[in-house]
Amino acid sequence: MKYMDEFRDAELVKKTVAEIRRVVKRPWTIMEICGGQTHAIMHFGIDQLLPPEIELVHGPGCPVCVTPLEQIDKALEIAGRPDVIFTSFGDMLRVPGSNKDLFSIRAAGGDVRVVYSPLDAVKIAQKNPDKQVVFFAIGFETTAPANAMSVVQAQMLGVPNFSILVSHVRVPPAMHAILGSPRNRVQGFLAAGHVNAIMGYWEYPPIAAQYQTPIVVTGFEPLDILQGILLTVRQLEEGRCEVENGYGRAVTFDGNKPAQVVINRVFMECDRKWRGIGVIPQSGWCLRPEFADFNAETRFDVATIQPEESPLCIAGLILQGLKKPNECSAFGKECSPEHPLGATMVSGEGACAAYYRYRRDLVLETGD
Amino acid sequence: MSNQTEPVYIDSPFCPMPIRDRGTVILGHGSGGKLSHDLIAARFLPSFDNPVLRAGDDAGVVQISCTQLAISTDSHVVWPLFFPGGDIGKLAVCGTVNDVAMMGAQPLYLTVGFILEEGLEIGLLERIVESMQAAAAEAGVQIVAGDTKVVERGKADGIYINTAGVGVMLPATVIGGAQAQPGDVVLLSGTLGDHGIAVLGARGDLGFETDIQSDVAPLNQMVAAMLDASDNVHVLRDPTRGGLGTTLNEIARQSNVGIVIHEQKLPIRPGVRAACEMLGFDPLYIANEGKLVALVAAQDADKVLAAMRQSPYGMDAVAIGEVVGEANGRVLLKTSFGSTRIVDMLMGEMLPRIC
Numbered sequence: 001m002k003y004m005d006e007f008r009d010a011e012l013v014k015k016t017v018a019e020i021r022r023v024v025k026r027p028w029t030i031m032e033i034c035g036g037q038t039h040a041i042m043h044f045g046i047d048q049l050l051p052p053e054i055e056l057v058h059g060p061g062c063p064v065c066v067t068p069l070e071q072i073d074k075a076l077e078i079a080g081r082p083d084v085i086f087t088s089f090g091d092m093l094r095v096p097g098s099n100k101d102l103f104s105i106r107a108a109g110g111d112v113r114v115v116y117s118p119l120d121a122v123k124i125a126q127k128n129p130d131k132q133v134v135f136f137a138i139g140f141e142t143t144a145p146a147n148a149m150s151v152v153q154a155q156m157l158g159v160p161n162f163s164i165l166v167s168h169v170r171v172p173p174a175m176h177a178i179l180g181s182p183r184n185r186v187q188g189f190l191a192a193g194h195v196n197a198i199m200g201y202w203e204y205p206p207i208a209a210q211y212q213t214p215i216v217v218t219g220f221e222p223l224d225i226l227q228g229i230l231l232t233v234r235q236l237e238e239g240r241c242e243v244e245n246g247y248g249r250a251v252t253f254d255g256n257k258p259a260q261v262v263i264n265r266v267f268m269e270c271d272r273k274w275r276g277i278g279v280i281p282q283s284g285w286c287l288r289p290e291f292a293d294f295n296a297e298t299r300f301d302v303a304t305i306q307p308e309e310s311p312l313c314i315a316g317l318i319l320q321g322l323k324k325p326n327e328c329s330a331f332g333k334e335c336s337p338e339h340p341l342g343a344t345m346v347s348g349e350g351a352c353a354a355y356y357r358y359r360r361d362l363v364l365e366t367g368d
Numbered sequence: 369m370s371n372q373t374e375p376v377y378i379d380s381p382f383c384p385m386p387i388r389d390r391g392t393v394i395l396g397h398g399s400g401g402k403l404s405h406d407l408i409a410a411r412f413l414p415s416f417d418n419p420v421l422r423a424g425d426d427a428g429v430v431q432i433s434c435t436q437l438a439i440s441t442d443s444h445v446v447w448p449l450f451f452p453g454g455d456i457g458k459l460a461v462c463g464t465v466n467d468v469a470m471m472g473a474q475p476l477y478l479t480v481g482f483i484l485e486e487g488l489e490i491g492l493l494e495r496i497v498e499s500m501q502a503a504a505a506e507a508g509v510q511i512v513a514g515d516t517k518v519v520e521r522g523k524a525d526g527i528y529i530n531t532a533g534v535g536v537m538l539p540a541t542v543i544g545g546a547q548a549q550p551g552d553v554v555l556l557s558g559t560l561g562d563h564g565i566a567v568l569g570a571r572g573d574l575g576f577e578t579d580i581q582s583d584v585a586p587l588n589q590m591v592a593a594m595l596d597a598s599d600n601v602h603v604l605r606d607p608t609r610g611g612l613g614t615t616l617n618e619i620a621r622q623s624n625v626g627i628v629i630h631e632q633k634l635p636i637r638p639g640v641r642a643a644c645e646m647l648g649f650d651p652l653y654i655a656n657e658g659k660l661v662a663l664v665a666a667q668d669a670d671k672v673l674a675a676m677r678q679s680p681y682g683m684d685a686v687a688i689g690e691v692v693g694e695a696n697g698r699v700l701l702k703t704s705f706g707s708t709r710i711v712d713m714l715m716g717e718m719l720p721r722i723c
Contacts, residue, residue, distance in 0.1 A: 004645060010632075010704040017705075045707020107392045222705065338402065348648065358709040 007221030008044075016226040017049045020233055027053045028236050029185045030229060031178070031321045033171060034192030035062030035349025036220050042354040044222045054229065057185065057321035058354075060174050060274065061192050063139040064091045064347035065319060068273040071167040072097040074302040075136050078165065079105045079112050081300070085128060087121040088136040089143075090114040095346050098307040118150035118164070125154065125162035134296045137164040141195045144168055144285060145259035148266035151287070151294045163296040166286055169272055171195050172203045173283035178320055179211040186321055188232040190218040190225070193247040198263075200255025204243045212241045219247040266291055275343055276316030315342035318351055325355040332360060400609025401653075401714030405618075424622060425544045426467040426605060429537060436537035438473035440464055443530040449496065451570035453562075453581030456529055457496035459657060461503035462586045463608070464533035469588035470604045470660065472543035472595055473535035478504065479513040481530040486521040496527065507586035509533065535588075538595065547602040548623035550693035553669035555662040557590065557676055558583065558684040560612055561640040561654030569643070576646065580639045583681075585658030590679035597675035600665035607661060610714045613652035615661060616699045617713045626695030629711070632704040633688045652701075653714045663691060 006012075032038055038058045041047055047056050060066055076097045079086035086102070093102040093114065106112040111131075115121050118135045125133035137147040147164065154162040171192060178186055191201065196217045208215045214235035218228030228246045235242060245251055263285070272284025287295050297303045312330045317323040325331050325344070335341040337353055344350035396403040413421065420428040427440035442463040449456045461478065468475040480500070484493070504511055562583040569578035587606065594601055603623070607615035612634075620627045636651045644651050658681055664672045669687060676682030699711040 004641075008704070013705045043709065044705060045703050045709050046705075048707040049705060103394055103396075104392075107394055357712055360710055 004221065007219070007223040009223065013049070013222055013226060016223060016230060020054070020226065020230050021051045023230065023237055024051050024053045024233050025237055027055070028187050028233060029055045029057055029321075030188045030190060030232055031057045031059045031186040032190040032192075032218070032225070032228075033059035033061040033175070034190075034194065034220075035059075035065065035347065035351065035354075036194065037061075037190060037192065037218065037225060038351050039349055039354045040220050040222065040225060042358040045358075046222055046225055049226075050229070054233065056229075057324070058318065058351040059178070059189075059321060060277065060319040061140065061171065061195075062319075062344065062347050062349040062351070063143065063169065064095055065315065065343040065350045066169055066274040066277070067092070067095070067138050067167045067343065068275045069097060069307050070273070070305050071138075071165065072101075073305045073307050074297060074300075075165055076100060076102065076105055077302050077305060078134055078296060078300045079110050080108070081110075081132075083130075083132055084300075085111045085113060085124055085131050085133045086136070087113050087115045087118075087124060087133060089116075089138070091347050091349075092136055092138060095343050096340060118147050119153060122150050122154050122157070122159055122162055125159045126157070129161060131161060132299070133162050134300075135162070135164045136167070138167045140169055140171055140192070141199045141263070142192075142197075144263045144267065145198060145256070148262045151266050151291050152262060154294060155291070160293075163294045163299050164287075165296040166267075167272075168267065168285035169274065170269070170283055170285065171199075172207060173280050174274070175204075175207050175215075177277070177280045177283070179207070179213055181320065183320075183322055186213070188213060188236055189215040190228040190232065191215050193217055193219040193224070193251055196245075196247065196251040196255065198256050198259050200253050201243055201245065201251065202253055202255070208241050208243050214241045215243045217243070217245045217247045217251050219250065274319070276313070276319055278316070313342035315344040315352070318344055325352040326359070328352070332356060398609075399714055400655075401614050404610075405713070423544060423546065424618070426470040427473070427533075427535075429471055429473075429544075436473075436541075438468045438471040438475075438535045438537055439532070440467035441530065441532035442467060443528065445525065445528050446567065447525055448567075448570050449492070449526055451582055452566045452579075454566075454584035454657070455496060455499050456527060457499035458503045459584050460529040460531045461500050461507065461509070462584050462657060464531040465503075465507045465509060465586045465588055466606045466657075466660070468533045468535035469586075469591040470543075470606055471535070471537065472541040472591065472601070472604060473537045474592065475507060475509050475533050475535035475588050477512045478509050478531050478533045479515075480511050481515040482517070483524055483528040483530075484516065484518045485524040485526050486518060488526050493527065496529075500529075503586060507588055541595070543601060543604055545603055545605065545619050545622035548619055548625050548627075548663045548691050549602060549665070550625055550691050551666050552602055552663040552691040553666050553687050554616070554627060554629060554689040554691065555664060555669065555673055555676065556612070556635070556686055556688045557587070557660045557662075557679075557682040558658075559635045559637050559640070560607075560656060560659070561636060561644065561651040563657040564611070564654035565640045565643045567655075568647075576643060578639050578643055580637060580643070583656055583658035585681045587658065587660050587681055590676060590682050591660070593675040593678060594662060594672050597671045598664060598668035600668040601662055601672060602665065603661070603663035605661055607656050607659060609655050611651070611653040611655060612661065613650070613699065613711045614713045616711065619661075619663065620699050621697045623691075624696045626692040626697070627689060627699045628692055628695075628702060629689030629699065630702050633686055635684050635686055652711060666690075 267285035
């Protein structure tokens with residue numbers, strides 16, 4: 001497959017690993033922000049290829065994982081109503097709320113549907129004018145343009161029975177929160193290339209400068225990730241802290257301007273709670289007042305739901321890169337993909353699920 | 369009782385529920401993966417328990433006077449009823465024929481049970497029946513008993529088909545999931561994931577089109593040729609629902625061995641790879657309906673491979689790995705970069721990723 005095979009080429013991978021080994025002199029801790037990257041690192045065993053000086057820690061970039069419990073409970077409350085068709089990205093269905101998940105709602109007769117695009121949810125609303133159709137608008141900057149577009153379209157086409165339950169989060173405030181924490185261990189960032197494809201990376205130079213931390217825009221194939229690591233290590237060894245683009249085939253400095261325009265038209269910045277981490281100021285997007293009619297929280301009067309988390313789950317520490325999944329006492333015991341205590345064990349992009357699936361009790365090897 | 373039944377739910381994005389302690393059946397219980405295994409182990413085995421069933425193979429093997437018979441049954445609920453490369457009728461015949469063949473038996477007779485929904489077009493039913501007859505003729509089996517029920521409109525999805533099959537074991541054939549031995553070579557008869565992706569594409573609700581055809585096919589003649597070529601075929605299994613990853617895990621657990629496979633040796637069509645990349649699926653867990661894995665003593669692997677490649681359904685057969693005496697119960701994959709990861713059973717259902 002074009003744009004895939006060349007970035008999985010075993011020879012190029014070996015060459016890049018050799019170059020990383022040549023460049024690295026001291027121990028460094030590097031965080032990949034995106035859960036998709038965490039998954040790829042585990043899937044391809046990239047961490048096994050790296051020299052011992054480099055430690056990868058896993059960031060908060062799993063949209064399913066950081067969606068706060070109360071938003072999930074609100075979704076469950078709305079989805080259980082008889083007049084509602086609740087639509088969501090697939091991953092969200094298995095994340096447990098306080099006492100059930102969207103699958104149990106469906107098994108009990110609720111109309112819960114997986115869609116690949118929020119625009120499909122608008123179509124469902126048009127076809128079912130006697131039902132309320134709600135879309136669970138979660139995710140980072142990557143899903144925001146299409147989610148925003150669904151609201152624009154619903155307004156334009158006059159689809160009054162469509163609304164969205166918003167739980168959008170933004171990457172830059174999370175980087176601030178991680179780097180600004182007194183417990184921070186992260187010395188370099190692999191930025192989430194898909195987010196940058198939308199947003200560009202014009203927001204990052206002040207962060208790199210303020211915390212003296214290199215940030216490298218990084219893709220998702222094995223060679224992309226190794227390239228990101230190489231660029232980061234080079235900066236660290238040379239004492240630089242710049243923003244570099246290691247994913248030039250998808251990302252420009254300015255990003256996708258029309259996408260940013262539609263995001264800003266529909267959403268505005270707001271404080272947002274991250275599951276396991278807490279409230280990060282200005283880290284979310286919510287609907288602008290002119291689109292308030294499309295806000296499912298007010299339409300269904302669920303804004304006051306406020307549940308409690310399991311005290312066993314350390315997802316918050318994992319999402320900040322302070323702990324690794326296998327350092328959790330519940331990992332693989334009380335907590336497994338079949339019985340998850342936190343969303344990091346549920347989502348395909350969650351660090352705990354990636355560890356459980358690909359590593360668990362595997363004795364790590366570094367070669368054939 | 370076979371747990372290798374029909375592929376209809378595995379490729380649905382509407383399924384999983386990885387939490388086990390539930391009071392209701394959920395779609396994930398039909399995935400062919402871990403939840404299905406749990407359901408069988410916790411709900412069916414305790415009541416039906418006997419040594420034949422406990423073997424946990426694709427078909428039960430029983431002895432009647434001097435003859436050993438392999439018996440299997442399989443229900444088919446695939447939607448859509450027709451998809452590129454096949455239809456529910458062909459699937460219903462091949463699924464049971466293959467389950468019987470995977471014990472090293474020669475399938476002879478099938479029964480068929482139809483559950484028809486009120487309103488099903490007779491013309492459609494005729495096409496399905498013709499397809500069943502064509503598949504049965506190719507496999508050399510006869511359909512010798514049947515049953516028909518009709519349910520009210522809305523109580524079924526057009527047509528459901530159950531088939532059961534019986535076959536005769538060759539004398540002294542010992543093939544089963546528990547027979548794998550360290551040193552065995554793992555052979556795969558062809559490309560992975562064709563059926564699952566063809567059905568998923570045919571549904572049309574995922575917004576992609578594909579020219580991938582389902583691989584649904586009767587494999588009994590290829591199996592007969594393989595057993596002619598070697599007395600050292602230890603395990604045969606068709607990786608249907610749950611895919612190759614789940615099938616190899618079943619074998620690793622039943623035989624208490626480790627299985628190592630090599631990523632760069634796995635045959636996957638570009639169209640299947642592309643669809644999987646786009647939808648966030650792993651081809652290791654996509655259903656096949658015309659493929660088998662064989663675990664064969666190393667000294668006979670080339671002979672068996674040659675026999676497979678003589679079959680129209682085994683032309684792309686390759687060796688993909690080996691059985692090892694460590695990592696018991698686990699399946700490991702060596703990436704093309706030299707790193708290693710666990711290949712687990714399919715957990716709930718595969719869901720598309722969101723970004």
